Amino acid sequence: MTSEARTPQHHDPELRAAARHIGRRRFLTVTGAAAALAFAVNLPAAGAASAAELDARRITDDPFTLGVASGDPLPGSVLLWTRLAPAPYQPDGGLPAERVTVHWELAHDERFRRIARRGAATAHPEFHHTVHVEVGHLDADRVFYYRFRVGDWISETGRTRTAPLPGSAAASLTLAAVSCQAYHDGHFTAYRHLAADDVDVVFHLGDYLYEYAVNSAGGARNYTDRTLPALFNRETVTLEDYRLRYALYKTDPDLRAAHAAHPFVVTWDDHETENNYAGDTPENSVPPEEFLLRRASAYRAYWEHQPLRTPQRPSGPDMQLYRRLHWGRLAQFDVLDTRQYRTNQAQGDGAKVPGPEVDDPARTMTGETQERWLLDGWRTSRALWNVVPQQVVFSQRKFDRTEPSRVSMDAWDGYRASRRRVLDGAEAAGIENLMVLTGDVHVGYAFDIKDDFDDPASRTRGTEIVATSITSGKDGADKPANWDTYMTANPHLKFYNGRRGYVNVTLGQQRARADFKTVPYVTTPGAPVTTAASFVTEAGEPGLRPA
Missing domain, CATH: 2.60.40.380 (Purple acid phosphatase-like, N-terminal)
Structure with missing residues (x-):
């Protein structure tokens, strides 16, 4: 992810004309009506344009x-x-x-x-x-x-x-967590290995596609035996753009193999729409009504191209993606959406020393309704493991050894009051085995979630497993240049690896195990897969230790 400002190039002449010639108030009215028509989600009625059936x-x-x-x-x-x-x-x-x-x-x-x-x-x-x-x-x-x-x-x-019956004592569940698959950064080799892996379900934690242009050589894929059409060499803005980009990604044979092999549970991050957007606030200074039209296009294309159920159908620029799944009494999964409802990033986004704004209780990562839904769900949960698949790093992550240290304004570090409410809600609900699954940052992390991240001796409240990217960031390194700094500045960080890959997590009645799977390169195809590290956390005793 980047915070670099860009001006999107609009390729829809009507949209460009509207933005140019219609005042903001009238533009909002016109595009609102257009969205209601173009992005209605009821099945087409009899007599609609689709009435003819193709032989x-x-x-x-x-x-x-x-x-x-x-x-x-x-x-x-x-x-x-x-x-x-x-x-x-x-x-x-x-x-x-x-x-x-x-x-x-x-x-x-x-x-x-x-x-x-x-x-x-x-x-x-x-x-x-x-x-x-x-x-x-x-x-x-x-x-x-x-x-x-x-x-x-x-x-x-x-x-x-299918999942086990409600209330059944499922012995175990093996899931894979994946994220961040920039087509132009390399081959989806990790998906080929995942397709052959023995897992029950795959959780995709966001950035299924990227809005950036893909050149005729496929970027870092550097095709020599094929040429991609020029229509991919532009940023996605319109519904047609997003639909074509999903087509590009889904023709990849490794991604197809993973989807065919396992059921997926998907949630988005930012790049399915636009980098680092927050709620109805775009990354760039385009009119908010224009961004909402873009968001409607992105959300519709997302639902069209993902294995999602009817309740997730979008309505204009809105789509309820947060939802709850169960695996008997073994696990409850509260899948979050930390993009659509969040307050705009504090302090102009980026890596900053936290100021008072990050502790403002009025600011939210999830929105009030989703936060209440999460906490209410924990109060009624009877699961052994309460797992939260979501997008951005939940645990504190300092970037500097010196104090005060910079942290990410886009992650939960930029929404500390919101994080505090979630942890307090878990405490009030009596949640003992909390596990957060995260994507976004193109590296693998294993965190102990602390009651007070600035006090290493404070109580451990759960674990956070961060899945590295499938390709984003290209080949990466086992120890990135900032490895020593991060491991020193964050005592609750138990593992840090910068290669591409995915994570396998096995939830059992006695413990959970996380295996970090990595490949040494993605800019050329055919890389082998290895297990970079394995950790376990015991039921009733939160905290990670090497397996």
Whole structure:
């Protein structure tokens, strides 16, 4: 992430004309009406523009170029996703503005000899021919296989699963945490290894894509055998821009393999829209109403291209992404959104010595409603492990050995009153085994969450596991240049590694274990994977120790 100011280049002539010729008040009125029409989330009604149905025999190229995915496993339900795009790098995906019938199958076995459920769904052009199928009435705690068919075309096979029944004593759960996959910074090699890994579910903690331009060589991928279209060599601003960028990412074979192998639980950070935005405040000094139109475009494209359920459908520039999942009595997952509702960064953002503003109780990272939802959920939780998948570093992270030290205004260090309320809420709810999962910073960290971060002897309240990036930051290093400074300035920091990769976390009845998986390079393909470090934390005794 950067705090460098940029002026986005708008490629939609109508938007440029509106910004140029319409006053702010009238612009807000016009774009508000446009958003209500263009980003309505109800399924298209009969008689709408999509009423015509495409004869599947007219699809002469593979429509499943973006693969398949599943997400948000529930005890009796799975969510299946695909998007039809015979020409993924074209704005229309290679299909006319007509609806397409997509058949799906869910089976107990990989050869589809024992079918559990089957049906048909409609891929609407209004949703860019994406399909979200919520399959219910399934047995809990079971593995399933799924596929889609359009005409004679059959998708690759995906593997998914349901969660255990509420209240059941699940013995264990293995999850992977991933984040930050800048296409232009390298190959998604870590996803190829993750696809072969034995995990139950993958948590994506944000920055699924980046808004920055990708040149014809794919940036650091340095393609010599292919040339990317010029339409990717611009910043994403419009709905078409974001849709095309998802197409670019999802054609990557390693990302496709990971999605096909495991169900994903996704949440965003900033780059799915714009770097370091905060609520309705953009990074740059564009009119807020113009930014909200951009945010609406980004949010709609995000929902269209992710395995998300109906409650997450956006409405204009708003989308409720925070939600709660359970794994029997073993784990409760409170998935947060720390971008959409936050107060603007204090002190102009960046790395700063904290001033009074960071302790202002009126400032919030989550917004009041989401904060209340989180704390209320903890009060009723009966889970052994309470896990919070979210975006930015929760624990204190000093950048200097000298005092006062700089900290990140974009992380929870810039919202200390908000962090204090969360920790106090966990204390009031009697949460003993708190684990925070984090992305964003392109390195792997393991933190003890302290009651008072400035007092190493204070009580440990939980653990924070920070997943490094898939590619962002390029190859990285095992010990970045600031390794000694960070390890000295932050006694609660137990591990710091700057390579790319992901984290495996196994939650058990007695302990949790975190294995930091890294690859030595991403600027060329084919890197091996190693375990850089492993840590455990005992149930009822928060704090990390080497495994």
